[in-house]
Amino acid sequence: MFSQELWLENEKKCAVVRKSKQGRKRQELLAVALGVKVGVKSSLLWPPLKLFACSQISSLVRRAALTHNDNHFNYEKTHNFKVHTFRGPHWCEYCANFMWGLIAQGVRCSDCGLNVHKQCSKHVPNDCQPDLKRIKKVYCCDLTTLVKAHNTQRPMVVDICIREIEARGLENIPYYGLKSEGLYRVSGFTEHIEDVKMAFDRDGEKADISANIYPDINIITGALKLYFRDLPIPVITYDTYSKFIEAAKISNADERLEAVHEVLMLLPPAHYETLRYLMIHLKKVTLNEKDNFMNAENLGIVFGPTLMRPPEDSTLTTLRDMRYQKLIVQILIENEDVLF
Structure with a gap:
């Protein structure tokens, strides 16, 4: 019983130390963003100043992601799979195995045309690249689908x-x-x-x-x-x-x-x-x-x-x-x- 209490007390102390270290690292990161020197025993940054620094860091990360390639905006998009009946023999484009059955053999992405087994659709990464031929409208179209189809930053x-x-x-x-x-x-x-x-x-x-x-x-x-x-x-x-x-x-x-x-x-x-x-x-x-x-x-x-x-x-x-x-x-x- 004594050893268990001692172990719990040590765990609490370790958690406090970890939290303290994380807090110092965050303060140092904010200080770098603001160009301010922050010591180990310094006081917390003024909340609006801290928010400004956080926003600058987040904005820089997002801008880097958006401008990584000027000709292609790498927005992640999930596939829009719907049950489909294929005419003639068809193979899954994910596992490369045959799709058995006469009707509803698998699913097809209505945005990019990817054909896979229903089970395989759960494992397909969010890498849908919509085909303009399949995007019939501009209005009433999913925002991410539209920008990826037209390769633009915004609609x-x-x-x-x-x-x-x-x-x-x-x-x-x-x-x-x-x-x-x-x-x-x-x-x-x-x-x-x-x-x-x-x-x-x-x-x-x-x-x-x-x-x-x-x-x-x-x-x-x-x-x-x-x-x-x-x-x-x-x-x-x-x-x-x-x-x-x-x-x-x-x-x-x-x-x-x-x-x-x-x-x-x-x-x-x-x-x-x-x-x-x-x-x-x-x-x-x-x-x-x-x-x-x-x-x-x-x-x-x-x-x-x-x-x-x-x-x-x-x-x-x-x-x-x-x-x-x-x-x-x-x-x-x-x-x-x-x-x-």
Whole structure:
């Protein structure tokens, strides 16, 4: 009994030492990021400063992953397997064994066309490379699938629409482009927005959304918002939704900001990059608040339900979480330079 108590006491001491060493290593890493000397007996870094250092380190790692190869964005994607009946003899492309049976012999990835046994599909790595011939639409297509199929960093709709909106903002015309009153709040004509959607689905990156075709900028903003609403998995994914809502409920501002940053790191790379690019754009919108009357809070009201939806299709949950959805987007816009 005495030896067991002594062993437990030693284990506790070892755990404390390990935790202390890990804490010192983390402090040293943060100090390097900030260019500050931190001794063994130094005090903890000021929380906002610590968050900034963490965000810089995380951003550097993500940028390195995104720019590892300028011509190919290595976003991980799972295969979209569906049960398939093959005509004629077929072999599994994973184990190279024959697929027996007359119907439903195996599964096929509807995005890249990989054919494997149903059992083998559980062991196939997340290396799906979607084939453009199989991607029929731009809207309503999974975000990661779309960017991998077109080998782009972000969905083309997001890039093209934001470039068009900001380009119009460069023209010295009052209440035009980024200066348009109620930008993103005012809706464009639904039929014209549907025209833009069909143009992207039909022509892809060659779609013409210039001012000559669509002079009303609200049509472009409406098409961008529609793209986000039509995503089968929102930009802020179902898996991270509850974590973002819980982070929004934290009363302490510094702790809330750090919690939001930690959840951001859980987003799939393509979703993270799309959200980052959008927040940089929305920050530019707020810089023109005196003309467009759109601050971060107003944009949060517009984009909260657009960028994040609860996993369960419940009206009650949606209504209950609306204030937190708005707050999350507001925090992301106001702190985009720190969080991303």
